[in-house]
Amino acid sequence: MSQIVVEDLVKRFRISERDPGMMGAVRGLFRRRYQTVDALDGVSFSIEPSELVGYIGPNGAGKSTTVKVMSGILVPDSGRCEILGRVPWRRRNEHVKELGVVFGQRTQLWWDLPVIESFDLLRDIYRIPRVEYVANRDEFVEVLGIEACLDVPVRQLSLGQRMRCDLAAALLHSPAILFLDEPTIGMDAVSKIAFREFIKRFNEERGTTVILTTHDMDDIEVICDRVMVISDGMIISDGKLEDLRKKVSIERRLVVELEDGAVPAVHPRAVIAGSERGRVDIRFDPDVVSATELISDVTSRNRVRDIFVENPPIEELIARIYEGQGR
Amino acid sequence: MSGVLDSLYVYRRFLGVSLRSQMQYKASFLMQLAGRLLVNSGELIAIFVLFDRFGSIGGWNVYQVAFLYGIVNVSFAVADAMSTGFDLFGDMVKSGDFDRILTRPRSTVLQLGGQELTLRRISRLTPGIAALVFAAMNLELDWSLANSGLLLLSVAGGAALFAGLIVLQATLAFWTTETLELMNALTYGGVETTQYPINIYRPWFRNFFTFGVPLATVSYFPSLAIMGVPDPLGTPLWFQYLAPLIGIGFLLASLQVWRFGVRRYMSTGS
Amino acid sequence: MSSYWAILSARFRSLLQYRAAALAGLMTQVFWGLIRVMIFQAFYRSSNAEQPMSGSDVETYIWLGQAFLAALPWNVDTDLRAMIRTGGIGYELVRPVDLYSYWFSRALAWRTAPMLMRAVPLLVFAFVLMGMSPPVSLGAGLAFAVSMCAAIMLSAAMTTFLNVTMLWTIAGDGVMQLTFGLIMIFSGMLVPLPLFPDWSQPVINAMPFRGLVDTPYRLYLGHIPLSEFAGVLAHQLFWIMAFLIAGRIAMASALRKVVVQGG
Numbered sequence: 095m096s097q098i099v100v101e102d103l104v105k106r107f108r109i110s111e112r113d114p115g116m117m118g119a120v121r122g123l124f125r126r127r128y129q130t131v132d133a134l135d136g137v138s139f140s141i142e143p144s145e146l147v148g149y150i151g152p153n154g155a156g157k158s159t160t161v162k163v164m165s166g167i168l169v170p171d172s173g174r175c176e177i178l179g180r181v182p183w184r185r186r187n188e189h190v191k192e193l194g195v196v197f198g199q200r201t202q203l204w205w206d207l208p209v210i211e212s213f214d215l216l217r218d219i220y221r222i223p224r225v226e227y228v229a230n231r232d233e234f235v236e237v238l239g240i241e242a243c244l245d246v247p248v249r250q251l252s253l254g255q256r257m258r259c260d261l262a263a264a265l266l267h268s269p270a271i272l273f274l275d276e277p278t279i280g281m282d283a284v285s286k287i288a289f290r291e292f293i294k295r296f297n298e299e300r301g302t303t304v305i306l307t308t309h310d311m312d313d314i315e316v317i318c319d320r321v322m323v324i325s326d327g328m329i330i331s332d333g334k335l336e337d338l339r340k341k342v343s344i345e346r347r348l349v350v351e352l353e354d355g356a357v358p359a360v361h362p363r364a365v366i367a368g369s370e371r372g373r374v375d376i377r378f379d380p381d382v383v384s385a386t387e388l389i390s391d392v393t394s395r396n397r398v399r400d401i402f403v404e405n406p407p408i409e410e411l412i413a414r415i416y417e418g419q420g421r
Numbered sequence: 422m423s424g425v426l427d428s429l430y431v432y433r434r435f436l437g438v439s440l441r442s443q444m445q446y447k448a449s450f451l452m453q454l455a456g457r458l459l460v461n462s463g464e465l466i467a468i469f470v471l472f473d474r475f476g477s478i479g480g481w482n483v484y485q486v487a488f489l490y491g492i493v494n495v496s497f498a499v500a501d502a503m504s505t506g507f508d509l510f511g512d513m514v515k516s517g518d519f520d521r522i523l524t525r526p527r528s529t530v531l532q533l534g535g536q537e538l539t540l541r542r543i544s545r546l547t548p549g550i551a552a553l554v555f556a557a558m559n560l561e562l563d564w565s566l567a568n569s570g571l572l573l574l575s576v577a578g579g580a581a582l583f584a585g586l587i588v589l590q591a592t593l594a595f596w597t598t599e600t601l602e603l604m605n606a607l608t609y610g611g612v613e614t615t616q617y618p619i620n621i622y623r624p625w626f627r628n629f630f631t632f633g634v635p636l637a638t639v640s641y642f643p644s645l646a647i648m649g650v651p652d653p654l655g656t657p658l659w660f661q662y663l664a665p666l667i668g669i670g671f672l673l674a675s676l677q678v679w680r681f682g683v684r685r686y687m688s689t690g691s
Numbered sequence: 692m693s694s695y696w697a698i699l700s701a702r703f704r705s706l707l708q709y710r711a712a713a714l715a716g717l718m719t720q721v722f723w724g725l726i727r728v729m730i731f732q733a734f735y736r737s738s739n740a741e742q743p744m745s746g747s748d749v750e751t752y753i754w755l756g757q758a759f760l761a762a763l764p765w766n767v768d769t770d771l772r773a774m775i776r777t778g779g780i781g782y783e784l785v786r787p788v789d790l791y792s793y794w795f796s797r798a799l800a801w802r803t804a805p806m807l808m809r810a811v812p813l814l815v816f817a818f819v820l821m822g823m824s825p826p827v828s829l830g831a832g833l834a835f836a837v838s839m840c841a842a843i844m845l846s847a848a849m850t851t852f853l854n855v856t857m858l859w860t861i862a863g864d865g866v867m868q869l870t871f872g873l874i875m876i877f878s879g880m881l882v883p884l885p886l887f888p889d890w891s892q893p894v895i896n897a898m899p900f901r902g903l904v905d906t907p908y909r910l911y912l913g914h915i916p917l918s919e920f921a922g923v924l925a926h927q928l929f930w931i932m933a934f935l936i937a938g939r940i941a942m943a944s945a946l947r948k949v950v951v952q953g954g
Contacts, residue, residue: 107689167523169688183687191526202521204438215438218431219527456868460875467881474886475738478730603715606722614726621733626725 254285435535491553496579506536578665
């Protein structure tokens with residue numbers, strides 16, 4: 095049986111609305127209007143042990159609701175969810191022992207204390223055997239490069255440092271499953287790379303299942319084998335990253351900054367999508383023309399000041415999936 | 422049993438961590454302590470000022486009222502120190518920190534109870550203990566085993582009752598994001614009310630704090646027994662001895678309501 | 692001053708959103724007032740001695756205290772505190788306004804909005820159901836109104852001063868707690884000041900805190916006669932100026948060696 099089984103999850107929320115302005119506030123004193131939102135509208139998937147799954151979708155699509163259900167924080171209105179044979183919200187304490195959770199925007203470390211104290215406290219909370227704790231801690235400290243952070247109060251750490259410490263904290267008890275919720279948001283480039291590499295390596299060595307929600311397609315590309323796309327509470331695509339690519343033929347972008355205002359000349363198989371003050375936005379299909387080919391082509395034809403490749407934002411990807419379905 | 426011991430150990434660890442957190446801000450630490458002491462002594466100062474003018478209240482002298490003040494304030498200080506996490510609970514729900522607590526393999530009550538023990542909360546103990554000592558020195562109490570035990574039971578019952586109120590107040594945060602001061606009226610107002618003998622109040626009010634929220638029950642009746650004063654309201658002695666147990670029952674009931682609230686939270690996500 | 696109106700209006704709107712909280716706050720204060728009234732009634736029943744203030748005057752004093760409770764400088768600006776803790780205060784410092792005046796008008800709005808919300812319904816309740824008495828004369832009423840405005844200014848000046856102290860010690864709670872303790876005891880909130888021992892009266896009267904509570908309320912009761920109005924108002928104004936100047940000096944010197952915490 096799969097490690098994680100989710101079947102037909104449905105969850106609805108009721109949200110109160112307020113009118114703007116002073117009169118609206120006064121009116122709100124007496125009468126409130128409510129709106130029902132389908133956060134999850136029949137979500138199903140299953141995940142095998144040691145899979146690396148990216149879970150993407152626009153804000154409010156139901157990503158974090160799904161993660162909350164799987165973490166045992168939220169009970170769905172209907173549907174089935176079993177993780178390691180357990181229903182998460184039924185036996186919360188046993189279930190969450192198998193989980194590591196990292197919320198990108200919030201830390202689980204004690205704000206005013208040195209990092210090491212938080213680690214020690216987590217050892218007691220999770221009842222981690224001494225030997226396992228020391229081994230894990232020392233390994234993570236070394237690999238994540240957080241030696242220097244250990245004696246520093248959390249509030250004095252940079253975001254990148256803090257997130258690396260948070261990641262270590264979430265894994266101290268050797269969980270079977272790791273949830274990462276927007277972990278790289280706001281991180282500096284160096285920390286991002288260290289973070290991603292660590293997750294890949296940890297997954298290879300320990301076989302930990304990783305479920306990652308993110309807005310950064312680069313995270314997905316580096317870490318994940320499989321991508322699930324959720325939109326309006328429904329899974330609209332689930333499969334290997336390459337398959338998704340093929341299905342929606344994701345255009346990539348090459349952004350070029352030119353030395354002078356000269357009209358750019360471009361490879362015949364790429365399209366100029368926009369051009370403004372010497373900054374040219376080129377779209378291309380990586381299956382038709384490779385990025386390296388295109389870059390050498392562009393640099394040979396133009397005097398280039400700067401050049402970089404961009405993934406399209408997730409919103410665009412989703413729009414394309416819908417287009418593909420309509421076709 | 423080992424589960425309980427382990428939980429107590431983790432609880433102690435939580436408290437140690439939060440005390441060390443506060444030491445991080447040494448600069449304002451002493452001033453904060455002094456300030457807290459002043460604030461918390463305010464009511465006691467008021468009692469002295471008023472007795473200086475009026476001499477007695479409802480047949481009680483200043484020492485007797487100080488004794489009652491001591492029991493009530495020590496109870497409240499203990500309860501307050503043990504349930505800080507519940508006190509700050511509304512904010513934790515808003516910020517999502519409660520979700521984090523739910524992802525840890527420990528009971529929510531343990532994690533919230535150990536959340537943050539601040540010194541300002543401990544400082545509340547000081548005037549209470551000072552008042553008890555002051556009263557004990559002047560009242561010529563009989564410190565028999567029964568009386569000493571009853572004093573401890575009364576403080577424990579009071580602490581349990583206040584803790585139950587704080588838990589109930591926190592539970593409200595599952596239903597509304599608005600901070601409801603109303604429950605503060607019960608806790609802080611309860612402290613204010615029950616530090617004076619309950620017989621001075623109007624009957625409806627007296628009944629409210631005797632039967633509704635039995636704060637007077639756990640402090641007023643036992644202190645009558647300890648001081649050997651017959652109750653003007655005519656309760657029997659055995660009742661005065663057993664009354665504090667009501668507080669413990671109240672706490673257990675509150676924790677049931679809390680568990681119901683957690684289940685509701687998990688099904689509404691808000 | 693335009694910032695004052697903007698903040699006042701914003702505070703009003705955010706307070707209005709929380710209808711249950713507003714109602715609960717009101718009931719809390721009614722409840723609190725009842726407790727205090729009953730305690731004082733019991734004290735007055737227990738003694739036949741001549742008191743410096745009549746029992747019914749004390750009751751009116753208590754209800755006034757409940758009605759205007761929110762005007763007291765009982766906390767620092769939580770937004771500012773958060774800004775200082777996180778280092779966001781740096782943005783405040785680069786704004787092209789006189790920071791001190793801005794903070795002062797902010798504090799004034801912070802105090803006025805919740806006070807107005809509560810004072811009206813509470814006073815109506817106390818008049819109709821609790822037998823609270825009106826001002827003894829038209830003149831006393833006017834003197835009360837003027838003195839109450841001064842009390843709110845004093846409260847805002849103290850709040851601003853406390854806010855500034857947060858620039859010095861990050862956890863600012865220390866100074867705030869100490870000040871709050873003094874306010875509670877020596878403003879008249881706990882016990883009307885005339886009931887304090889006679890020997891302590893000169894000290895209590897010299898301190899700034901009576902200007903927040905005791906001065907306006909006793910003008911209302913006629914307990915301070917109109918002939919002394921100019922004197923007590925001058926006392927309030929003196930302390931408003933003193934806190935404003937002290938705050939300005941403290942801020943200037945804090946900014947000179949500004950250490951933005953955590954940044």
